[in-house]
Amino acid sequence: MSAQSETPVKRQTPPSIRARKGGEPIVCLTAYDAPTAGLLDPHCDVLLVGDSLGMVVHGLPSTIGVTMEMMILHGQAVMRRARQALVVIDMPFGSYEKSPQQAFENASRILAETGAQAVKLETGAFAAETVRFLTERGVPVMGHVGLRPQASLADGGFKAKGRSQTERDRVLEEARLTDEAGAFSIVIEGTSQDLAEEISAAVSAPTIGIGASAKCDGQVLVVNDMLGQSDWVPRFVKKYADLRGLTDEAARRFAEEVRARSFPGPEHVYHVKAG
Numbered sequence: 001m002s003a004q005s006e007t008p009v010k011r012q013t014p015p016s017i018r019a020r021k022g023g024e025p026i027v028c029l030t031a032y033d034a035p036t037a038g039l040l041d042p043h044c045d046v047l048l049v050g051d052s053l054g055m056v057v058h059g060l061p062s063t064i065g066v067t068m069e070m071m072i073l074h075g076q077a078v079m080r081r082a083r084q085a086l087v088v089i090d091m092p093f094g095s096y097e098k099s100p101q102q103a104f105e106n107a108s109r110i111l112a113e114t115g116a117q118a119v120k121l122e123t124g125a126f127a128a129e130t131v132r133f134l135t136e137r138g139v140p141v142m143g144h145v146g147l148r149p150q151a152s153l154a155d156g157g158f159k160a161k162g163r164s165q166t167e168r169d170r171v172l173e174e175a176r177l178t179d180e181a182g183a184f185s186i187v188i189e190g191t192s193q194d195l196a197e198e199i200s201a202a203v204s205a206p207t208i209g210i211g212a213s214a215k216c217d218g219q220v221l222v223v224n225d226m227l228g229q230s231d232w233v234p235r236f237v238k239k240y241a242d243l244r245g246l247t248d249e250a251a252r253r254f255a256e257e258v259r260a261r262s263f264p265g266p267e268h269v270y271h272v273k274a275g
């Protein structure tokens, strides 16, 4: 091999992520566009094209209005820059609930049109049959239990889970069913630490927490939230940067310089000789 040739990168796979159960924590962030995917890829095991993009990128009030077309378009953008991370794409509300067949049609379309390696489904008890149908047919599935944003209409908002024993038992059962149906990993969102710990111990798939404590096999956050770019964040978010502050200050300085006619300067002007 010549010195110039690029070393081929080995990409994470559903089995390589599954093998991380109880081992080195799985690092996951959401990504919705190509440049962000390129910046995050060297640091992450998994990049999730979450349906949170409806709220974070498109300004929708919830994830209910997100479409297959939106997921595919953003999935394609992320796949153009993700090199070694496993890329997982959310199935939007309405694309998988009707039947396992409907789920397979839409999941296979997402995989074929984006080149991503797996899909994620919010897995209430009803979804166990669907997860099995997909995994048996070659579609790697990430499950998602606890606070399920696509259930926000039925729940009356985004509600953390695990407050009553009945609710704890139900979420634990949903995680067990998702695991038995063959999911290669399971997101646990918005639960008490006890419940997250109990689920993580009960399932064979690695769990990836968001607002579910450190007692999971990995962690995920919405990238715009951890960069300090969102105007509102759930309380489980830690901000690692202040992009709102940086953006506001940069826009303010640009406006000031345009109004003062000090931008553009001589170095930003084309000097084309006449003739």
Ligand SMILES: Nc1nc(=O)c2c([nH]1)NC[C@@H]1CN(c3ccc(C(=O)N[C@@H](CCC(=O)O)C(=O)O)cc3)CN21
Binding pocket: 051, 052, 055, 056, 063, 147, 149, 158, 159, 160, 161, 190, 222, 225, 230, 232, 233, 234, 235, 236
């Ligand atoms: N920007 C953003 N970040 C996210 O993490 C995120 C989204 N959007 N959109 C999709 C889902 C929705 N998520 C949410 C949305 C709201 C709460 C929330 O309001 N939590 C309350 C506690 C609710 C309760 O009392 O049970 C909180 O105070 O954080 C939590 C997760 C997580 N996901």
Ligand SMILES: CC(C)C(=O)C(=O)O
Binding pocket: 030, 048, 049, 050, 051, 052, 053, 090, 144, 187, 189, 210, 220, 221, 222
């Ligand atoms: C918050 C993560 C887990 C998610 O499901 C999303 O980004 O939609």
